[in-house]
Amino acid sequence: xxxxxxxxxxxxxxxxxxxxxxxxxxxxxxxxxxxxxxxxxxxxxxxxxxxxxxxxxxxxxxxxxxxxxxxxxxxxxxxxxxxxxxxxxxxxxxxxxxxxxxxxxxxxxxxxxxxxxxxxxxxxxxxxxxxxxxxxx
Numbered sequence: 001x002x003x004x005x006x007x008x009x010x011x012x013x014x015x016x017x018x019x020x021x022x023x024x025x026x027x028x029x030x031x032x033x034x035x036x037x038x039x040x041x042x043x044x045x046x047x048x049x050x051x052x053x054x055x056x057x058x059x060x061x062x063x064x065x066x067x068x069x070x071x072x073x074x075x076x077x078x079x080x081x082x083x084x085x086x087x088x089x090x091x092x093x094x095x096x097x098x099x100x101x102x103x104x105x106x107x108x109x110x111x112x113x114x115x116x117x118x119x120x121x122x123x124x125x126x127x128x129x130x131x132x133x134x135x136x137x
Contacts, residue, residue, distance in 0.1 A: 043072040053078035061119045063112040070109060077116070084125055091117045 045067050054062050067074040073094065080087040094113055097104070105113065 043075065045071040046075045046078070049075060049078045053081055057116075057119070061115050063116060065106070065108045066112045066116075069106065081120075081124070084120075087120065088125060091120060 050067060054067070057063075063074060066077075076090065077087065080090050091113070094105075095117060104110065
């Protein structure tokens with residue numbers, strides 16, 4: 001079989017000397033997560049949105065540390081609360097780490113979120129199921 005691909009014998013050292021380059025740390029190779037993150041500035045609590053939402057909750061469920069430390073999340077929960085399916089999905093995303101690399105919330109915030117999720121499941125979502133247990137809406 002003489003019609004094969006022509007090649008030239010060469011040593012590994014010759015190839016390394018002619019083509020090998022140390023990879024330089026390049027910004028193009030690193031993922032720029034800054035474009036995917038929310039701004040670093042702390043969002044302020046939206047009092048007009050949060051006050052009615054917090055006041056409708058029983059005192060033992062009212063989130064205090066969540067509003068102080070994570071105003072963006074509290075604002076979003078307050079806006080989603082009237083939309084049970086979307087709110088349930090958001091609460092689940094907060095409580096379950098689907099990416100596997102999340103740091104987690106401080107204990108007091110995690111406890112408040114767990115209390116909110118439990119209250120939501122037993123007092124809000126229950127009104128969005130029919131008598132056969134199927135979701136409405």
